[in-house]
Amino acid sequence: MKLIIKDLSKTYGNGVKAIDNVNIEIGVGMFGLLGPNGAGKSSLMRTIATLQSPDSGSISFGDINVLEDKMSLRKVLGYLPQTFGVYPKMSAEALLDYFATLKGVKTKSDRQTLVKEVLEITNLYDVRKKNVAGYSGGMKQRFGIAQLLLNNPKLIIVDEPTAGLDPAERHRFLNVLREVGTNSTVIFSTHIVEDVKELCNEMAILNGGRILKHTTPMEATAELDGKIWTKVIERDDLESMEASYNILSSNYNQDNTLNIRVHALEKPASDFENAKPQLDDVYFIALKEGESVGA
Numbered sequence: 146m147k148l149i150i151k152d153l154s155k156t157y158g159n160g161v162k163a164i165d166n167v168n169i170e171i172g173v174g175m176f177g178l179l180g181p182n183g184a185g186k187s188s189l190m191r192t193i194a195t196l197q198s199p200d201s202g203s204i205s206f207g208d209i210n211v212l213e214d215k216m217s218l219r220k221v222l223g224y225l226p227q228t229f230g231v232y233p234k235m236s237a238e239a240l241l242d243y244f245a246t247l248k249g250v251k252t253k254s255d256r257q258t259l260v261k262e263v264l265e266i267t268n269l270y271d272v273r274k275k276n277v278a279g280y281s282g283g284m285k286q287r288f289g290i291a292q293l294l295l296n297n298p299k300l301i302i303v304d305e306p307t308a309g310l311d312p313a314e315r316h317r318f319l320n321v322l323r324e325v326g327t328n329s330t331v332i333f334s335t336h337i338v339e340d341v342k343e344l345c346n347e348m349a350i351l352n353g354g355r356i357l358k359h360t361t362p363m364e365a366t367a368e369l370d371g372k373i374w375t376k377v378i379e380r381d382d383l384e385s386m387e388a389s390y391n392i393l394s395s396n397y398n399q400d401n402t403l404n405i406r407v408h409a410l411e412k413p414a415s416d417f418e419n420a421k422p423q424l425d426d427v428y429f430i431a432l433k434e435g436e437s438v439g440a
């Protein structure tokens with residue numbers, strides 16, 4: 146089932162245009178929505194999840210007209226918001242059983258099968274007897290996924306799930322999403338380029354409420370082949386280099402020099418070396434180009 150968004154816009158009462166004429170089509174698989182804080186990711190996701198209305202535009206998912214038939218979309222939707230509520234002192238197993246009852250799974254044995262299945266997918270089976278309130282951040286996020294899987298959603302929206310997770314928990318979480326994303330449409334927002342690189346077969350870069358680029362990680366890095374250059378400079382030279390070159394990023398070396406990455410169609414000067422393009426380069430170029438168009 147395809148999600149199709151057409152001419153979608155939203156301006157909040159305070160005048161902030163959080164969604165600015167977004168047009169995009171998203172198919173089955175893992176879709177990464179990448180953008181800095183305030184880019185409009187949550188606004189777009191809440192709108193797709195029917196939690197807020199846009200000013201204009203349309204959204205369809207398969208044959209569901211999302212904005213006109215919210216209930217039909219909600220039946221096939223699993224949504225994990227950026228901040229989740231406080232959980233009662235109940236074990237994961239008991240809480241999932243309770244949610245399954247609310248979702249209309251009537252017999253105890255059906256619930257047991259379902260709850261076991263979602264606990265296994267999210268790697269929480271071994272800790273199913275522990276109180277969710279005492280779970281770590283990563284475990285709570287995985288519990289959020291377990292909960293949304295109860296009604297076998299076709300469209301899963303996960304808003305910045307890895308923010309604040311330590312590397313091991315982040316890794317576990319991404320593995321869970323990877324598994325979930327094989328037969329449904331999963332839209333996942335993040336400001337961490339690495340998340341998208343590890344997980345997504347398709348991605349969009351969003352800023353200022355606009356889609357700056359819609360691509361695949363492989364295609365986007367291949368496009369930059371032969372166009373990314375590096376050089377080691379003294380840190381005091383950064384400002385003057387910035388005036389001459391399109392610097393995408395600069396990283397400190399241990400000796401206090403900087404490694405700069407420059408975007409240029411041809412070798413900028415004889416002391417630059419060609420570098421293998423990375424997804425970070427794609428991201429920084431899109432943001433820079435977006436700024437100059439938006440200015």
Ligand SMILES: Nc1ncnc2c1ncn2[C@@H]1O[C@H](COP(=O)(O)OP(=O)(O)OP(=O)(O)O)[C@@H](O)[C@H]1O
Nearest residue numbers: 157159161163180181182183184185186187188189
């Ligand atoms: N309810 C609201 N009322 C007014 N302005 C809002 C509201 N929600 C978000 N905004 C503003 O809209 C813009 C987009 O915010 P949004 O939360 O959608 O971005 P985001 O990419 O999810 O950022 P973050 O990662 O910080 O959550 C920001 O400038 C934000 O301050």
